[in-house]
Each structure stands twice: as structure tokens, then as C-alpha cells.
Amino acid sequence: MQSHKYLENFLRTLGKPLVIFIYRLGELSEFIAKALYHSITPPFYPKLLLKQIINIGFYSLPVVALTTIFAGMVIALQTNAGFSSYGAESAIAQVVLISVTRELAPAFAGLMVAGRIGAAMAAEIGTMRVTEQIDALSTLSTNPFKYLVAPRLWAGVIVLPLLVLIGDIIGIFGGYLVAVYQLNFNPANYIKTTVNELQAIDVYTGIIKAAVFGFVIALMGCYNGYKSKGGAQGVGEATTNAVVASSIIILIFNYIITDLIFTN
Amino acid sequence: MDELVDKITVRNLHKSFGRKKVLNGVDLTVKKGESLVVIGGSGTGKSVLIKCIQGLITPDRGSIKIDGYETVGKSYKDNEKLYATMGMLFQGGALFDSLSVWENVAFGLIENQKMPRKLAKEKAIEVLRQVGLGADVADLSPSELSGGMQKRVGLARAIATRPEIIFFDEPTTGLDPIMADVINDLIIDSVKKLGASALTITHDMASAKKIADRIAMLYQGKIIWQGTVSELKTTNNPCVCQFVNGQATGPIKVEI
Numbered sequence: 001m002q003s004h005k006y007l008e009n010f011l012r013t014l015g016k017p018l019v020i021f022i023y024r025l026g027e028l029s030e031f032i033a034k035a036l037y038h039s040i041t042p043p044f045y046p047k048l049l050l051k052q053i054i055n056i057g058f059y060s061l062p063v064v065a066l067t068t069i070f071a072g073m074v075i076a077l078q079t080n081a082g083f084s085s086y087g088a089e090s091a092i093a094q095v096v097l098i099s100v101t102r103e104l105a106p107a108f109a110g111l112m113v114a115g116r117i118g119a120a121m122a123a124e125i126g127t128m129r130v131t132e133q134i135d136a137l138s139t140l141s142t143n144p145f146k147y148l149v150a151p152r153l154w155a156g157v158i159v160l161p162l163l164v165l166i167g168d169i170i171g172i173f174g175g176y177l178v179a180v181y182q183l184n185f186n187p188a189n190y191i192k193t194t195v196n197e198l199q200a201i202d203v204y205t206g207i208i209k210a211a212v213f214g215f216v217i218a219l220m221g222c223y224n225g226y227k228s229k230g231g232a233q234g235v236g237e238a239t240t241n242a243v244v245a246s247s248i249i250i251l252i253f254n255y256i257i258t259d260l261i262f263t264n
Numbered sequence: 265m266d267e268l269v270d271k272i273t274v275r276n277l278h279k280s281f282g283r284k285k286v287l288n289g290v291d292l293t294v295k296k297g298e299s300l301v302v303i304g305g306s307g308t309g310k311s312v313l314i315k316c317i318q319g320l321i322t323p324d325r326g327s328i329k330i331d332g333y334e335t336v337g338k339s340y341k342d343n344e345k346l347y348a349t350m351g352m353l354f355q356g357g358a359l360f361d362s363l364s365v366w367e368n369v370a371f372g373l374i375e376n377q378k379m380p381r382k383l384a385k386e387k388a389i390e391v392l393r394q395v396g397l398g399a400d401v402a403d404l405s406p407s408e409l410s411g412g413m414q415k416r417v418g419l420a421r422a423i424a425t426r427p428e429i430i431f432f433d434e435p436t437t438g439l440d441p442i443m444a445d446v447i448n449d450l451i452i453d454s455v456k457k458l459g460a461s462a463l464t465i466t467h468d469m470a471s472a473k474k475i476a477d478r479i480a481m482l483y484q485g486k487i488i489w490q491g492t493v494s495e496l497k498t499t500n501n502p503c504v505c506q507f508v509n510g511q512a513t514g515p516i517k518v519e520i
Contacts, residue, residue: 124362132358135320139352140372140425141344 031223038145039153045146052155056117056214060109060163063116067108068100068167072174075099080183089185093193096175101202105167107254110213113160114246118221121152122242125225126235134226149226152218160214161207168206201261209257213250220246269296270332271429271461272317277326279312286312287323288485294429299455299462301472303507304482305516310465313482314431317463319347330429348376351427351460353451355434357414359406365417366392366402372425391420394457395450412443416450423454430455432464436471448474469508481507483516 079095125148128134137144172194179185221242228238272294279287286309294300304310315321317328319340328335335343351372359368367374369391370384379387389399395416406414415435422430435451436444448471455462466472472479473493480490481504489501496508506514 128360131356132354133360135315136352136354136358136360138320139318139347139350140421141348141376142371 027227028223031226032219034145035149035153035219035222038143039150041146043146045151048147048151049154052151053159055120056113056155056218057159057162060113060116060159061166063112064109064163064167065170067112068105068171069174069177071104071108072096072100072171072176073178075104076175076178076183080179089179089189090193092175092179092183092185093190094197096172096179097194097197098202100171100175101168101206102258103206103254105164105171106206106209106213107250109160109163109167109210110217110250110254111247113163113214114217114220114250115243117156118217118242118246119239121218121221122225122228122238123235125222126228126238127225129226129228130231130235144226149222152222153215156214156216156218157211158214160210160217164206164210165203168203205257205261208261209254212253212257216249216253217246220249270294271296271298271330272463273327273329273332274313274317275327275329277313277316277328278324279309279316279321280324285485287316287326290326290482290485290487292480292487292490294461294463296461297459299452299464299475299477301464301466301476301479302482302487303467303469303472303479304465305467305507308482309485310482311433314352314433314463314465318350318352318431319343348425349428350431351422351425351429352431353415353418353422353433353435355437357406357411357418359414359417359421361406363406364402365404365406365409368406368417369420369424371421377425388420388424391424392417394423394454395420396446412439412446415439415443415447419447419450419454423458426458427460428458429461429463430458432462432466434466434468435464436466436468441470444468444471445474451475467507469510 075096076092079092083091134144137147176190179190180187224238224242228234270293274290274292277287277290290313302310302313312321316323319335323336326336330346333346335346366385366388369388373379373384373387374381389402392402397413397416401409401413406417409417432451435447439447452475464475476493478490478492479496480487483503489499489504491499499505502515506516
């Protein structure tokens with residue numbers, strides 16, 4: 001008899017999270033469908049979009065610049081350490097170029113913006129939810145999806161690619177700094193190799209990734225904020241969930257997109 | 265004015281959240297130009313009731329008619345025009361903190377009636393004056409205002425679009441007795457001026473007696489009593505008596 005009880009307890013512990021997970025998945029799918037529909041149907045709010053673009057884009061520049069420059073620098077150092085016996089000079093420029101444009105700039109920009117913006121979106125929309133401001137929007141005949149969610153989604157998709165482009169340039173510049181000023185390689189050669197090896201697909205990959213990440217960050221921020229309940233604690237949870245979920249999804253999608261584009 | 269026309273008719277309204285039955289067959293009528301106050305303890309579903317009428321919550325079953333038009337079972341979009349004739353004063357004010365005071369008041373005018381911003385601002389200041397606030401608060405942010413002032417701005421926002429139905433969610437909660445009475449006066453005043461129907465939910469009996477034409481009591485998901493203010497004073501319904509007199513003992517058991 002005892003074993004039955006264990007089995008029941010086991011299934012119970014397994015079942016509850018599973019049911020909650022499936023419920024959340026359904027809720028999220030519905031949210032995505034609504035968000036997409038309202039993002040492409042009028043009325044649009046260009047002023048709010050501009051505000052979000054400045055918020056996400058302009059104010060994220062310092063963190064994206066800082067993370068990508070150090071990423072480029074550390075790759076240059078590591079490549080030198082690892083490849084010095086095979087003629088590191090030409091390898092460094094190429095490795096920095098490929099790793100920054102394909103992987104590091106989009107991933108770092110995505111993670112940084114997820115921390116900065118995903119959290120802020122979840123906190124703002126979550127507070128609006130628990131203080132009934134979202135209901136107030138509805139009572140004033142304004143659709144919260146169009147007013148709050150759509151501008152943020154669009155801003156995410158538009159701005160992250162731009163941030164990544166800037167991150168690409170700064171990251172490569174970081175590699176250049178280390179190669180030229182610390183490892184004493186020839187600057188002209190470094191630049192020549194970079195320009196010769198630069199391929200459109202590397203940059204495209206980063207841009208595609210960035211657009212997807214921008215969508216994910218805005219979506220997770222809005223979704224978690226929108227569904228938050230229970231006062232300050234609920235908003236806190238929403239903020240944490242938004243950042244954790246978007247960071248994980250970014251890293252998983254980063255792998256999947258790389259696999260789709262570069263395998264074969 | 266025709267006093268007999270039904271503005272809002274709620275019939276047999278049900279709503280559950282999980283296993284908890286919140287509304288269990290509510291019947292309620294608000295006539296045109298009438299001020300109805302729904303009283304009831306905390307957590308008895310008063311807020312759910314008015315959110316159902318406004319389309320913010322979808323009821324499980326039952327009927328809600330606005331001007332004789334059934335809203336239950338239709339999409340939000342189908343009812344949008346009806347919902348646009350409603351205004352609401354939220355319990356906490358629910359002012360948009362990313363906008364200034366006047367932008368809050370003018371929100372419905374700018375976003376829906378597409379009024380130019382300059383004109384909308386003049387209009388907003390005019391409505392702010394109606395609720396006793398000067399033009400000097402117009403450019404402040406809502407967070408710079410006291411609780412009583414926020415309530416007034418919330419009221420101004422609710423009436424700015426000249427709605428036909430106004431909902432008041434605990435309009436006096438969190439205010440001192442004098443400010444509460446000021447808000448009561450403003451509610452009576454603005455509702456009368458608009459000729460609107462008003463549906464208020466509250467557990468503040470002083471406020472209820474002052475602003476109500478009729479009072480209804482919600483208990484265990486049903487309307488258990490309704491009548492005029494003078495009938496409230498003479499009723500011997502035990503639940504109503506207990507609630508009105510604020511006694512811990514009686515037929516209503518408080519869940520602690």
C-alpha cells in the first residue's frame with residue numbers, strides 16, 4: 001500500500017508543474033497571437049514607438065558599447081594565446097571578426113538589453129496592471145495591446161539590429177586595439193585582413209538574431225508585466241521572470257539560428 | 265426625462281474564478297439618470313460585477329443589457345461603441361503616471377474623439393475646475409498630487425468624455441471624512457450635470473446614503489436586498505442591518 005502512496009505523491013509532484021506549464025504555454029500563445037494582430041492593425045501610436053526606440057536604443061548604447069568592446073578585446077587576447085604558434089597575426093583579425101559579428105555582438109547586446117529593458121518593461125506594465133491603469137486604458141476605449149504592447153514589440157525588432165551593427169563595429173575595434181597596442185601587430189595588416197575577410201552573411205546573421213532577440217525581450221517584458229498580479233511582490237516576480245525567460249530564450253535561439261544558417 | 269427607461273439590466277449573472285463562485289446569479293437594474301449604490305463586504309465580488317458590465321471580465325453566463333442591447337456573448341469589438349459611453353473612477357485613481365494631469369483628463373478626448381491637443385488641454389482645465397482643481401495642477405505629474413487630489417483628477421478623467429454611465433469603485437476609500445464628503449458632493453454634482461446613470465460600489469455607508477437613489481446589497485454572489493435610502497433605515501433584513509450597523513456578530517460570517 002505504501003508504494004501506491006509514493007507513486008501517487010510522485011505523480012502529483014510531477015503533474016502540477018506540468019499542468020501549470022501547459023496552462024502558461026497556452027496563455028503565452030494567446031498573448032503572442034493578440035500582440036501580433038494588434039501590432040499590424042491600426043490605430044498606431046508613432047509617438048509612443050519613438051519614445052520606446054529612444055528608450056531601448058539610445059540609452060542602451062553605453063552598455064552595449066562597453067560589453068562588445070571588451071568582448072572583442074578578450075577574443076583578440078585568447079586567439080593570440082591559442083594560435084600564436086600557427087601565425088596569430090592573420091588569425092586574430094578573422095576570429096575577432098567572425099566571433100563578434102556572428103555571436104558576441106548579438107548575444108551580448110541581447111542579454112544586456114534583456115536586463116535593462118526587459119526588466120523595465122515588465123516593471124512598468126506590471127505596475128500599470130496592479131494599479132488598474134491597464135483597465136483604465138480599456139475604459140477610455142484604448143486597446144492596451146495597441147497602446148502598450150505594439151510600440152514595444154516594434155521598437156525591440158527595429159532597435160536591436162541597429163544596436164548590434166554598432167556593437168559589431170565597436171567589438172572589432174576592441175580587437176584592433178588589443179592586437180595593435182598590446183600585441184604590437186601591424187595596424188595596416190590587421191585592417192586589411194578584416195576588410196578582406198568581411199562577409200555579408202556574418203553581419204546578416206547577427207542582424208537576424210538581433211531582430212529575433214528584440215522581439216523576445218519586448219514580448220517577455222510585456223507578457224510578464226501584463227499577467228502580473230498581487231501588488232509589489234507580483235511585479236517583482238514579473239520583472240525577474242521577464243529577464244530570466246528572455247535570457248534563456250535568447251541563448252537557445254542563438255544556437256538554433258546559428259544551426260539553421262551555418263549547418264550545411 | 266423618462267425615468268423608467270432601463271439603462272443597465274443584469275440578469276442571472278454568474279462568474280467563478282477556479283472553484284470560487286464570485287457572482288452566483290446577480291439581478292440588477294439601473295435606470296436612466298439613477299444613482300445605484302451596491303454595498304457589500306470586501307471580496308464579495310462588487311468589483312467583478314462592474315468589470316463584467318464594462319467588458320473587462322467575461323462572465324460565465326447570464327445577461328447584461330446596456331440600453332436594451334445584449335453584451336454577453338459578443339466580442340469586445342462588437343460592444344466597443346457601448347463601452348465608449350461609459351466612464352469609470354477607479355479605487356486607486358489609476359491615473360497614467362507617464363502622463364501629466366491634463367493629459368490624463370484629456371486622454372479620451374485626444375485618443376478617441378481625436379480632439380486637437382490644444383483644445384483638449386483647454387477642455388481638460390475646464391473639467392479640472394469643475395472638480396475644484398486649479399489650472400496650476402494641469403502640468404504636474406499625478407504622483408505629485410495628494411490622494412484626494414488624485415481622486416478628483418480620476419473623477420475629471422471619468423467625466424471628461426461626457427459618459428452616459430459612470431462607475432465609481434470605492435470612491436471614498438482612503439480619504440479622510442471631510443475629503444470623502446467633498447468627493448461625494450462632486451459625484452452627485454457631476455452625475456446630475458451630465459444626466460448620467462451611476463453605479464457605485466462601496467462599503468462606506470455614509471457615502472452610500474448620501475449619493476444613492478437606490479441601494480442594493482451584494483452577499484454571497486447575489487443581490488439579497490434593494491431599496492431606497494429611507495427603506496434601508498427601516499429594513500429588518502438581518503444581513504443588511506448587520507452590515508449597515510457594522511456588527512461583527514450576525515448572519516454574515518467573516519472569513520478570517
